Amino acid sequence: MSEQATIGQFEQLVLTAILALAENAYGVTIHESVGELATPKKVSLGAIYATLDRLEDKKLITSWLSDPTPERGGRSKRHYKLQPAGERALRESALMAKRVCDRIENVWGVNVWNPARAWKPARQH
Numbered sequence: 001m002s003e004q005a006t007i008g009q010f011e012q013l014v015l016t017a018i019l020a021l022a023e024n025a026y027g028v029t030i031h032e033s034v035g036e037l038a039t040p041k042k043v044s045l046g047a048i049y050a051t052l053d054r055l056e057d058k059k060l061i062t063s064w065l066s067d068p069t070p071e072r073g074g075r076s077k078r079h080y081k082l083q084p085a086g087e088r089a090l091r092e093s094a095l096m097a098k099r100v101c102d103r104i105e106n107v108w109g110v111n112v113w114n115p116a117r118a119w120k121p122a123r124q125h
Contacts (some may be wrong), residue, residue, distance in 0.1 A: 060086030
């Protein structure tokens with residue numbers, strides 16, 4: 001049995017963007033989606049492409065070039081798609097994030113999923 005890939009937080013954002021964008025997942029749209037997810041942090045396009053290369057090296061995503069389009073002056077777009085290993089890694093990462101949030105809620109007594117509530121721990125450590 002092969003070892004399951006683990007992903008970092010930024011890789012989780014990129015994989016989430018690819019999942020959400022489906023057929024429309026290419027560099028610029030992934031950058032925009034990750035930017036929304038990472039708010040208020042700024043995300044560079046270079047960081048996106050470096051992460052896409054790393055995820056492809058890990059065999060978590062695949063990419064291909066589309067047919068050239070007139071809107072891009074005859075250039076192709078590189079599209080990205082999650083592979084089954086990428087879906088598994090994203091699912092496990094999301095489950096771990098949920099467990100972390102559940103633990104924080106338990107200790108602080110704060111619903112971290114409700115952004116309307118103030119982020120003030122129930123007790124000081």
